[in-house]
Amino acid sequence: MVLSDFDRTLADEKNNFIIKQEVVEVVNKFSEKFPFFVVTGRERKYMNILAKGLFPTGWIIENGGIIILRDKEIKLVDEKWxxxxxxxxxxxxxxxxxxxxxxxxxxxxxxxxxxxxxxxxxxxxxxxxxxxxxxxPKNVSKGDAVKILKSILSFDGVTIAIGDSQNDISLFSVADIKVAVANALPEIKAISDIVLDKDDGMGVMYFLEKILNESSYLEKLIRLRK
Known part of the structure; x- marks a missing residue:
């Protein structure tokens, strides 16, 4: 399972955070074979604009506040909030x-x-x-949402997190393999297992393509978990 941040990870700030079509195509292809979730601080209304044509396995939006699957949606707060x-x-x-x-x-x-x-x-x-x-809410974060997601899906395979900024730290804390894009903050690179050599979506795209096209690379990633 790959869990990727959006801003400055899948999408480039220089492109006003609109995801590039070539990245969309690779993510959609990857999602047909492996679970792929976009894990973002963004609101739904912005994702509908910035991520047109993107069809991952699901979404975690509002920094862990809402999980969106193809057949259900879970809001991770109660009315007291x-x-x-x-x-x-x-x-x-x-x-x-x-x-x-x-x-x-x-x-x-x-x-x-x-x-x-x-x-x-x-x-x-x-x-x-x-x-x-x-x-x-104090009990909401990307990492907490991923724990709940894995429980819902009964998923116990390898989890790979990709990110760039402070709010990805909790996401990294629940991942087996932590991946930073080349433009990530130094503190994110410091806690990563892999630092990509390209920025934003280009880095993620080539990383996903390597998993899809090189079985030996996927095996290497699985060994990293152990």
């Missing part, structure tokens, strides 16, 4: 911090200037993606 979220919004409004609301989490773009204020929030967890912040 939405009461907490209302109070958090009042705090953000008080500080004059601009935000947007997802189905689960609260997004604060270019939030680095508000880091001290955001870190004072105790009712929720703050996860960072470069300079952007996501405010979410």
């Amino acid at each position: 939405y009461e907490v979220r209302k109070n958090l919004i009042k705090v953000l409004d008080k500080y004059g911090i601009k935000y947007s609301l997802g189905e689960v989490i609260v997004y604060v773009n270019s939030a680095i200037d508000y880091k001290d204020k955001l870190n004072k929030i105790n009712e929720a967890k703050i996860e960072w993606n470069r300079s952007d912040a996501m405010i979410m």
Whole structure:
């Protein structure tokens, strides 16, 4: 099972995070043979725009808040969270911090200037993606969602995580093999088993093609787990 982040992993910031068609084609081909999940902090409405034509096995969106499979959808929060979220919004409004609301989490773009204020929030967890912040329930993360996903699917095979940024750390923590794209942050490369030599989707594309086309490479990856 491959679990890949989206922004700056599958999609290039220079292309406004719109995934390239050649990457789409390889991911779709890979998904016909192996489980492939996009694991992103993004909201559903943006994925519908940025990832047109992409048909992975499933999605984990909103940084672990929602799992989307082909036949079902699981929201990993209870109703109490939405009461907490209302109070958090009042705090953000008080500080004059601009935000947007997802189905689960609260997004604060270019939030680095508000880091001290955001870190004072105790009712929720703050996860960072470069300079952007996501405010979410304390029990929600990419890694926690992957654990639940594996349980739902009764999957006990090799898991490969691909990422680039701080909010991929929890994803890496539950993976057998950790892969960083060439443009990943230094702290992500430092905890990776493999660092790709290409940025973003090009790196992921060539990695997937190598698994598809070279049985010896897949066997090597499986040995890495042991």
